[in-house]
Amino acid sequence: MLENAFIMVAIIFIINIVYVSMFTVRMILTLKGRRYIAALLSTVEIVIYVVGLGLVLDNLNEIQNLIAYALGYGLGVIIGSMIEEKLALGYIVVNVTSSNPDIKFTQQIREKGYGVTSWYSYGMDGDRLSMQILTPRRYEISLYELINNIDPKAFIISYEPKQINGGFWVKQVRKGKIRQHQENQLQEQEKPEDS
DSSP, X not given: OHHHHHHHHHHHHHHHHHHHHHHHHHHHHHHTTOHHHHHHHHHHHHHHHHHHHHHHHHTTTOHHHHXXXXXXXXXXXXXXXXXXXXXXXXXXXXXXXXXXXXXXXXXXXXXXTOEEEEEEEEETTEEEEEEEEEEEGGGHHHHHHHHHHHOTTOEEXXXXXXXXXXXXXXXXXXXTHHHHHHHHHHHHHHSOOOO
16 A cells, blocks of 8 residues: 555656646747647646646545645756756847957857847947847857857846847858857867877
């Protein structure tokens, strides 16, 4: 009997982890405009939800089932957000302000495949170089590292645009130049050095 209770707790726990993870991913897909994939995922998600909730409600007098349901829900949120980070859907726009108005900053970022629009601006302490950079979310960290290598004191603000339409920016980024550049860098690092 104790073994059956343990199996029931494990099933409820796992079902809720899967359900909430799928729920989190579905919400993100919906927000990103991928409604058909989100609808397909929600069909599976609701079946899992009903089964898990049914198991808990059928055995409501067993407190361990309720605890397993709650713990599975919490862990599902964590796992769902980790899955979303790995998927890294969509784009971000990064606004950078550098106290060094040297145009080479912009060129170095463009050479890595990022779409950049730059202009001169004036701050409290003088001339600045301001840039707006578009990147797929999966390259966000690489972009921050690149900016930090060029100008560790650069002021950075990023946000996720709701809609992107037209322009050189989108074509440049969609061509995969960033990925191509990163693959080339990995190949360079893997080459044995000449002695």
